[in-house]
Structures are given as structure tokens and as C-alpha cells.
């Protein structure tokens with residue numbers, strides 16, 4: 001009997017790499033896309049594995065439910081769900097954002113994950129399966145100018161942390177996958193945020209936003225991994241006897257998370273994130 005895994009957002013990046021790695025590891029693998037699927041099928045052909053490509057839109061309850069039902073109808077069971085699909089931050093900071101942009105972020109990155117998990121849960125219960133969600137270190141530590149993204153991932157973290165003991169009582173293991181930056185994905189391109197436009201209308205936040213942009217540009221996005229590296233950690237979690245609730249995907253990500261967990265007052269953390277958005281002092285002449 002082969003185990004069946006459903007990976008959402010498998011058209012690119014971490015989801016595509018995870019679908020390929022899971023299929024290589026012997027899982028019957030279903031990868032979801034919003035449309036097309038040619039890139040995933042080409043990657044599967046190149047890796048000489050077979051992937052069942054399905055359509056799933058996270059903002060549509062009907063799409064989610066019919067995808068999960070069809071998977072179980074075709075394959076007879078569901079052993080693991082990897083909630084991977086998500087979008088990058090598309091909302092500038094609070095005052096510069098709109099309620100629609102803020103809600104959209106939560107709709108996809110939080111309610112989409114909850115709806116998919118809810119549809120999968122009865123099937124995971126019957127296989128005593130795995131519920132894995134790709135969160136982010138930004139879901140543990142708030143990133144300036146990424147409030148909406150951090151909020152959605154914090155919501156995912158809280159939801160899954162609270163669900164974990166309840167799910168365990170019916171035999172389902174809940175885990176959060178915690179990558180830091182992963183550069184070989186379509187993630188940044190998925191953001192509709194135009195930095196030049198934000199800058200032009202940033203008013204009192206201009207200096208902080210400029211400093212943040214130069215912090216990002218100066219390579220301060222440290223500890224980057226490839227999507228294949230993250231995929232190996234996910235497949236390890238699928239195979240592991242007793243996976244942890246939080247699974248950092250690298251030592252860098254582990255260090256990042258521990259900064260939050262060892263600083264309950266948040267003072268050290270704020271000193272660090274304020275440093276990211278504070279304009280550098282002009283050099284002394």
C-alpha cells in the first residue's frame with residue numbers, strides 16, 4: 001500500500017519541489033495548480049516520476065472540497081496534506097494599505113489553509129495521517145513592512161498549535177514547516193506590491209521604507225535555501241515516526257525562531273527589527 005500525499009501550490013517553488021521529492025520517495029503524489037500544470041508535469045517527466053495534477057483555488061470552498069473528494073475517490077485514501085500554496089506580502093504598512101489588501105492576504109494564506117485542512121481532516125483521521133503546513137519564520141517573528149503576511153502566518157501558527165493536541169487525540173500529526181528565505185521560487189514575483197509606488201506615497205514612512213529596502217538589497221536576507229532543500233525537510237517530516245510541531249528547515253531558521261522564543265518581552269527582537277528600518281548614520285567626515 002503506497003501512501004497518498006496532497007501538495008497544494010505545486011505549480012512552482014517549494015510545492016513543485018516537494019511534489020517531485022515526495023513522488024521520488026514513493027508516495028502517490030497529487031500536486032495542485034490553479035491552472036495549466038505544464039511546468040509540474042515537465043518536472044515530473046524529467047525526474048521520471050508520476051504526479052496526479054489537480055486544480056485547486058484556495059479562495060474557493062467548492063474548488064477545495066471537490067479537489068479533496070476527487071483525490072480520495074481516485075486513490076482511495078489520503079495520508080498527508082501539505083498546505084504549501086500561498087502568496088507573498090502585497091500590502092504596504094498599515095496606514096498605506098487598504099482593508100481589501102489586508103483581507104486578501106488572510107483569505108489566501110490563512111482561511112485557504114484552514115479550509116483545505118478542514119476538507120482533508122476526515123480522511124487524515126481514517127489513515128491516522130499527517131497535516132503539514134508551510135509557515136515561515138515570519139510567522140513567528142513579525143517582519144516590518146510585511147504586517148499582513150506575518151499576521152496571516154501567525155494566524156496559521158496559532159491555529160495549528162492549538163489544533164495539534166486535538167488532532168493527535170484522533171491520530172493525526174500536525175506540523176509547521178518553518179523556512180527562512182527561499183530564493184528559487186515565484187514568491188517575490190507573486191507580490192503585487194510595487195516598491196517605487198509605495199515609496200512615492202509613503203509620507204511619514206519614507207525614511208523607514210527606504211532603509212528597509214536597502215536592508216533587503218544589501219543581502220540582509222541571510223540563510224537562504226533552495227526549494228529542493230526545503231522539500232527534503234518536508235519529505236523527512238512525512239516519513240518521520242514522530243515529527244515535531246515546528247520544523248525549521250535550516251540551522252539559520254532555527255536560530256531565527258529561537259530569537260523570539262527566548263525573548264518573551266520582545267525587547268531584543270524589536271531592537272533587531274528596528275535596526276532593519278533605521279536609516280544609517282551619515283559617515284563622519
Ligand SMILES: NC(=O)c1ccc[n+]([C@@H]2O[C@H](COP(=O)([O-])OP(=O)(O)OC[C@H]3O[C@@H](n4cnc5c(N)ncnc54)[C@H](OP(=O)(O)O)[C@@H]3O)[C@@H](O)[C@H]2O)c1
Pocket residue numbers: 008009010011012013014015033034035056057058059084085086087088108134135136137178179180181182183185186187188190227
Ligand atoms: N519563498 C520564500 O522565501 C518563503 C519563505 C518562507 C515561507 N514560504 C512559504 O512557502 C510557500 C510556497 O511559496 P514559494 O516560495 O514556493 O512561492 P511560489 O513559487 O510563488 O509558490 C506558491 C504556490 O502557491 C500557489 N497559489 C498562490 N495563490 C493561490 C491560490 N489563491 N489558490 C491556490 N494556489 C495558490 C501558486 O500558484 P500559481 O502558480 O497559480 O500562482 C504556487 O503554486 C508559501 O506558503 C510561502 O508563504 C516561502
